[in-house]
Structure formats: C-alpha cells, structure tokens
Amino acid sequence: MFTQLAWRNIWRNPRRTAIILTAIFIGVFSMIIFAAFSRGMADGMVDNAIDNLVGHIKVQHPDYRSDPDISHRLPDPNAITAELKSLLPTGAKITPRIRVEGVVANARETAGVEIVGIHPGMEMGVSFIGDAPMDGRLIEDGDKNGIVMGAALADRFQTEVGKKLVLTTQQADGETGSRAFRIRGIYRSEIEATEKAYVFISYTAAEQLMGEKNCATEIAVTLPKEYRNGRLAPLVQKCRDALEPYHVSVNGWKDLMPAISAYLAMFDAFLYIWFVVVFIAMGFGIVNTVLMAVYERMREFGLLKAIGMRPSWIVRMVLGESFFLLAAGCAAGTICGMAVTYYYGHAGIDLGAFAQGVKMWGMSRVIFPAIEIGDVVAANAVVVVLGLVVSIYPAVKAARFTPVETMRQN
Amino acid sequence: MNAVTVSDVSKIYTQGDVKVMALNKVSLKVDAGEFVAIAGPSGSGKTxxxxxxxxxxxxxxxxISVNGKAFEKMSSGDLAELRLTQxxxxxxSYNLIPVFTAEENVEYILQLQGVGKKERKQRARAMLDDVGLEGKYDRKPSQLSGGQQQRVAVARSLVSNPTIILADEPTANLDSVNGESLLQTMREMNEKHNVTFIFSTHDAMVMEASKRLITMKDGAIAGDQVK
Incomplete structure (x- = not known):
C-alpha cells in the first residue's frame, strides 16, 4: 500500500507531475543523445586515425617510432607476417609497408612527404587508401612507376593524373636515391592533412627506390570488431611473446596513438561532468516539486503521524513518490533516447555543412551515434540516485511535521 | 486500571509575544469502556x-498515562506505536487520505500494524459494514457525503482494535440526522467492543448521549458529571 499511496500521490496534481516528468525526460534524453553523439564522434575519430595507416596492431623495429628511418626496417618481414597469420583470429588483415620520409617535387613545387610503399590489394579494409575516393585509379601491385598523391597536395603542386613527380629519399645503404613517377591517381581523404602527408607507390617500387628487397618498416594489422577494444591487449601481448625472437616492437592502437587514448579518457570525464550539470538543473525542479507536494499535504502527514505512522515511514513514502517520478521520467527519456540513437546510428548525421571544421578536427563527415550501455546506466543512475538524494530534504521536512502543528495551521 | 490518567497537566501556547494558558493543572481519570464527552466553549482547552x-x-x-503507560517515559517512537495499536x-474534518478508497483508508492502518493482506481486507470491510457503509468500499472520500466520510474515519479508528477512541468534535461538520446516526454507531461500538470514547464537543446531542460529561472553562475542568 506504501507503493500504491506513493504512486497515486504523484498523480494528485497531474499538471505539476507532467511538468517535472517532462524535465526529467528531457534531461535523460539529452544525456543519452549527447553521450551517443559524442561516442559516435570519438569512434569516428578513432576509426579515422586507425584508418590513417595505423591499424589496430602494428609491428615495427623498436627504434622506428623515434627515428623513422629505413635503417630501422624489420628483420625478415615475410617470417613475421607468417607468424602473425598463425596467431591472429580469422578475419584479421595483415599488410607489410615500407614507410620513409622523403621529398616530392615537380617543376613548380617541392614538399616533404611520407613515402608509403604498399601492396594495394592488401590495403583494402586495412587503411583508407584501399578504398579512398580517387580521380584516376589506385596503383597496382608491381607498378614500378605509378604514384598516388592526395588532392590537397595535387592542388598545391597544380598537377593532375598522368603528370610526373620525382621522389627523393635516403636509400637503405645511406645514399640518396631519386626516381620519377607518373601520377596514376589523386585520392581524397576525410582529413586534409592526410592528403598533404602521404604519397603511395607500390611495394615493389618502394623496394627499388630503397635499393633493397624486402625492406618493410612496418606490418599493420586490422582486427575483426570484437577484438578492437577489450580483447586487444591480450592479443597484442600474445603477438609480443611470439615475436620476441625477432626483437621487434608490437603495439596496439592505444599505444600507437597516445593523444587519442588520452582524449578518450578525458572525454569520459567530460561526459560525467555533463551528466552532473544537467542533473543540477533538473535537481532544483525535483526539490521544488517534491517540496510543494509536501507542503500541500502537511495536514495529511500530521494525520498519518497521529494514526501511528513513524517518521521513517513518511520519509520512505515521500522518497517512494520521488522514485516513481524519477523512474518514469528516466524510462521515457531512455526509450526515446535509445530509439533516436538507434535511428541515427544507422542513418548517420551528416556534418557536411561544417566540413572544414570537421576535417580540421580529424572527425568523420558523417557521425554515427553509438550507444554504450555504461553511458545509459550512468545517466539513469545519476538522475535516480541524485534525485533521491535531493528528495531527502523535503522527505525529512514531511517527517518532522507534528500533528498538532499541522492541524492548527490548516 | 484507568484507561486514562491525567495529573496536574498544564500547557501554555505562545502566540507571538502572548502566552496562552491552554490547560491549567488539569487532573482527570477515565475508566475503560467509558463514553465521555468533554464540553466547553471554544478556547476552553478541550482539543x-x-x-x-x-x-x-x-x-x-x-x-499523563494511557493504559498504565506513562508518557514521560516513552520515546516518540513508543508514542507512535501506542497510537498505532491502542x-x-x-x-x-475527517482527515481521510484522498487518493485512497474508503476500504483502503481503513485498511491502511492495519498495514502499518503489519496485518496480512487478506485479513486486512476482511477486517476493513467488516468494520465499514459495522458503521453502515456496506457496498461503499471502493468510493473515494470525494465520492462520499460528510457523514459517510466521518463514518469511514470512525471505522479507521476502530479497525485496529484500540482501547481508546479520541474524537475531536466528530459531529461538528455533520447535519443533525447524520450526527445522530454517527453518535448511535459510536455508542454501539462502545457497548459492543467496550472501547473507551472521549469526545470534545459543542454539540448538545453528543453531551446528551454521553455517559459522563466533563465541562471545561479557561483551561480547567469546571464540572464532571457521571450520568
């Protein structure tokens, strides 16, 4: 009957109840939507970064990251690739690359770039270049003269498909090597900086440019979705252990991109701060509503105490009323929030109108909001738990009314 | 044993800067099963x-002691327990819970006592039948007349089998027909269950129906007449 009484009490003033329910609904709805949008944005940034020649796991020479020089190439990349194939789950994609710093030039311009020698067929699903939108076409395996450059760099060089470029870099023997290439394609990327940073040639052409066969500087791996977060670290460790004889460095994407990892950790903190800020706004409404309901029913609380109801039971009853309000508002907010997120999680939100800003921040043009159950639980827990905490004040107030006082005041 | 013993009780209320002596050294004993009316003008200290x-x-x-239990030795929790059970x-003004039906209003006190659901329902309905509200179990207070609401209040006060009923001007908001009928009901309850009734009243009819009439004036007992 406590439950019954609490439930019926909240409907004694339907308009007031509707207003506070709407406030709770909007609060929880906005928390979930904001969390989902932010998660989608963060996922997009992570995916872009992983796509940007990082991958989920990367095998490199231990000194390559601090000094990306051809002298820090991998020992026996074929054997390492074979070892990885036996270690990694089905669906994992593995590709070796030769990445060195160099200079690209044409008759008009010169620019420092990263020269990336790839197996074009193996890059599909591993990095953006495998399926990047392109004028012209991607180089083919074994293409000795073909090169692909980014649209932003091509604009700067005022060049186009079919024109020539010259690459210059340090060769494996320490000498400077230079070769001419013909532009096969001009790719476009989500991020403008990427278009300016990388030029792609075939693995074979890179070997020739380096003057050495089989001189991969890294082996990149992308994993099936279920291995990308929680199950990544054990897998990385497994690879580290197995590749120990090769004296190579094996890292997961979180180690390879510490700035993004730090951003994600900071993002979690901001999200919870946002939850609390929304709650504070909502909390005043909750206290006000419950307090009004309590003062309107002073006489009734006096009566309940007169017939023998203990103060603790009155506190329980008022908190029960708050709980119903909070639970109903949270349920509605959660259902609608999840439904909207589910829809846009599939349809995506196109930020094309803010394309420049989006590119600058490394975000995807289309955001796919993503629900994390932890966020939904946290949003609801913040509202319900803090809602009950702030309701303690009016509840205690109700419990302190003395029957004689209330009867006299009314 | 006396149902109620009041010895040399005084009570002063402060209204602003003015102190009002509501009760001045009142002493009173009421035996179990008595049907007592306390009469007197407004402000005489009845309530x-x-x-x-x-x-x-x-x-x-x-x-003050009730059924031998001295209030000064009791905590507020003990007093709540005493009110709940005795x-x-x-x-x-009836003071029913507006969101509950007549039956639920009566049943609620039994729940506070921890009585099981089936027994609660049975006893609540039986008590409503006793006060003449048969078939009106599902009506909310707003759907009942003043007389009917006061009957529900009487049923609520009796359903927990208390030994004492304290009724503060129970007929004040009722017309004479309803007032008389309610009084008759309470009289029957007094005789049937040997419950002690103590009323405060202005109502001549209640004074007439009582078996003992205590008259108060200026916070003191001015007369005590057993009929």
Missing part, C-alpha cells in the same frame, strides 16, 4: 486535552 491524551503533544507540566482518532 488541547485530547491532543495530550493522544500523545500528539506534550504537557509543560504534569503527567488509540484511535476521529477528527472534526
């Missing part, structure tokens, strides 16, 4: 006396 006997308020001086209240 204050009932509140003190019911443990709703505490005296400034003096002692004292029933009927108020002038």
């Amino acid at each position: 204050t006396l009932l509140n003190l006997i019911g443990g709703l308020d505490s005296p400034d001086t003096g002692h 004292i029933g209240f009927v108020f002038q």
Whole structure:
C-alpha cells in the first residue's frame, strides 16, 4: 500500500507531475543523445586515425617510432607476417609497408612527404587508401612507376593524373636515391592533412627506390570488431611473446596513438561532468516539486503521524513518490533516447555543412551515434540516485511535521 | 486500571509575544469502556486535552498515562506505536487520505500494524459494514457525503482494535440526522467492543448521549458529571 499511496500521490496534481516528468525526460534524453553523439564522434575519430595507416596492431623495429628511418626496417618481414597469420583470429588483415620520409617535387613545387610503399590489394579494409575516393585509379601491385598523391597536395603542386613527380629519399645503404613517377591517381581523404602527408607507390617500387628487397618498416594489422577494444591487449601481448625472437616492437592502437587514448579518457570525464550539470538543473525542479507536494499535504502527514505512522515511514513514502517520478521520467527519456540513437546510428548525421571544421578536427563527415550501455546506466543512475538524494530534504521536512502543528495551521 | 490518567497537566501556547494558558493543572481519570464527552466553549482547552491524551503533544507540566503507560517515559517512537495499536482518532474534518478508497483508508492502518493482506481486507470491510457503509468500499472520500466520510474515519479508528477512541468534535461538520446516526454507531461500538470514547464537543446531542460529561472553562475542568 506504501507503493500504491506513493504512486497515486504523484498523480494528485497531474499538471505539476507532467511538468517535472517532462524535465526529467528531457534531461535523460539529452544525456543519452549527447553521450551517443559524442561516442559516435570519438569512434569516428578513432576509426579515422586507425584508418590513417595505423591499424589496430602494428609491428615495427623498436627504434622506428623515434627515428623513422629505413635503417630501422624489420628483420625478415615475410617470417613475421607468417607468424602473425598463425596467431591472429580469422578475419584479421595483415599488410607489410615500407614507410620513409622523403621529398616530392615537380617543376613548380617541392614538399616533404611520407613515402608509403604498399601492396594495394592488401590495403583494402586495412587503411583508407584501399578504398579512398580517387580521380584516376589506385596503383597496382608491381607498378614500378605509378604514384598516388592526395588532392590537397595535387592542388598545391597544380598537377593532375598522368603528370610526373620525382621522389627523393635516403636509400637503405645511406645514399640518396631519386626516381620519377607518373601520377596514376589523386585520392581524397576525410582529413586534409592526410592528403598533404602521404604519397603511395607500390611495394615493389618502394623496394627499388630503397635499393633493397624486402625492406618493410612496418606490418599493420586490422582486427575483426570484437577484438578492437577489450580483447586487444591480450592479443597484442600474445603477438609480443611470439615475436620476441625477432626483437621487434608490437603495439596496439592505444599505444600507437597516445593523444587519442588520452582524449578518450578525458572525454569520459567530460561526459560525467555533463551528466552532473544537467542533473543540477533538473535537481532544483525535483526539490521544488517534491517540496510543494509536501507542503500541500502537511495536514495529511500530521494525520498519518497521529494514526501511528513513524517518521521513517513518511520519509520512505515521500522518497517512494520521488522514485516513481524519477523512474518514469528516466524510462521515457531512455526509450526515446535509445530509439533516436538507434535511428541515427544507422542513418548517420551528416556534418557536411561544417566540413572544414570537421576535417580540421580529424572527425568523420558523417557521425554515427553509438550507444554504450555504461553511458545509459550512468545517466539513469545519476538522475535516480541524485534525485533521491535531493528528495531527502523535503522527505525529512514531511517527517518532522507534528500533528498538532499541522492541524492548527490548516 | 484507568484507561486514562491525567495529573496536574498544564500547557501554555505562545502566540507571538502572548502566552496562552491552554490547560491549567488539569487532573482527570477515565475508566475503560467509558463514553465521555468533554464540553466547553471554544478556547476552553478541550482539543488541547485530547491532543495530550493522544500523545500528539506534550504537557509543560504534569503527567499523563494511557493504559498504565506513562508518557514521560516513552520515546516518540513508543508514542507512535501506542497510537498505532491502542488509540484511535476521529477528527472534526475527517482527515481521510484522498487518493485512497474508503476500504483502503481503513485498511491502511492495519498495514502499518503489519496485518496480512487478506485479513486486512476482511477486517476493513467488516468494520465499514459495522458503521453502515456496506457496498461503499471502493468510493473515494470525494465520492462520499460528510457523514459517510466521518463514518469511514470512525471505522479507521476502530479497525485496529484500540482501547481508546479520541474524537475531536466528530459531529461538528455533520447535519443533525447524520450526527445522530454517527453518535448511535459510536455508542454501539462502545457497548459492543467496550472501547473507551472521549469526545470534545459543542454539540448538545453528543453531551446528551454521553455517559459522563466533563465541562471545561479557561483551561480547567469546571464540572464532571457521571450520568
């Protein structure tokens, strides 16, 4: 009957109840939507970064990251690739690359770039270049003269498909090597900086440019979705252990991109701060509503105490009323929030109108909001738990009314 | 054993800067099963006396005991327990819980006592039948007349089998027909269950129906007449 009484009490003033329910609904709805949008944005940034020649796991020479020089190439990349194939789950994609710093030039311009020698067929699903939108076409395996450059760099060089470029870099023997290439394609990327940073040639052409066969500087791996977060670290460790004889460095994407990892950790903190800020706004409404309901029913609380109801039971009853309000508002907010997120999680939100800003921040043009159950639980827990905490004040107030006082005041 | 003992009880209320002596060294004994009316003009201290006997308020001086239990030795929790199990209240303005039906209003006090659901329902309905509200179990207070609401209040006060009912001007808001009928019901309950009734009243009809009439004036007992 406590439950019954609490439930019926909240409907004694339907308009007031509707207003506070709407406030709770909007609060929880906005928390979930904001969390989902932010998660989608963060996922997009992570995916872009992983796509940007990082991958989920990367095998490199231990000194390559601090000094990306051809002298820090991998020992026996074929054997390492074979070892990885036996270690990694089905669906994992593995590709070796030769990445060195160099200079690209044409008759008009010169620019420092990263020269990336790839197996074009193996890059599909591993990095953006495998399926990047392109004028012209991607180089083919074994293409000795073909090169692909980014649209932003091509604009700067005022060049186009079919024109020539010259690459210059340090060769494996320490000498400077230079070769001419013909532009096969001009790719476009989500991020403008990427278009300016990388030029792609075939693995074979890179070997020739380096003057050495089989001189991969890294082996990149992308994993099936279920291995990308929680199950990544054990897998990385497994690879580290197995590749120990090769004296190579094996890292997961979180180690390879510490700035993004730090951003994600900071993002979690901001999200919870946002939850609390929304709650504070909502909390005043909750206290006000419950307090009004309590003062309107002073006489009734006096009566309940007169017939023998203990103060603790009155506190329980008022908190029960708050709980119903909070639970109903949270349920509605959660259902609608999840439904909207589910829809846009599939349809995506196109930020094309803010394309420049989006590119600058490394975000995807289309955001796919993503629900994390932890966020939904946290949003609801913040509202319900803090809602009950702030309701303690009016509840205690109700419990302190003395029957004689209330009867006299009314 | 006396159902109620009041010894040298005084109570002063402060209204702004003015102190009002609501009760002045009142002493009174009521035996179990009595049907007592406390009469007197407004401000004579009737309601204050009932509140003190019911443990709703505490005296400034003096002692009160109900069924041998001295209030001064009891905590507020003990007093709440005493009200829940041994004292029933009927108020002038009914004071029913508006969101509950008649049956639920009566049943609620039994739930506070921890009585099981089936027994609660049975006893609530039987008590509503006893006060003449057969078939009106599902009506909310707003769907009942003043007389009917006061009957529900009486049923609520009796359903927990208290030994004492304290009724503060129970007929004040009722017309004479309803007032008389309610009085008759309470009289029957007094005789049937040997429950002690103590009323505060202005109503001549209640005074007439009582078996003992205590008259109050200026916070003191001016007369005590057993009929």
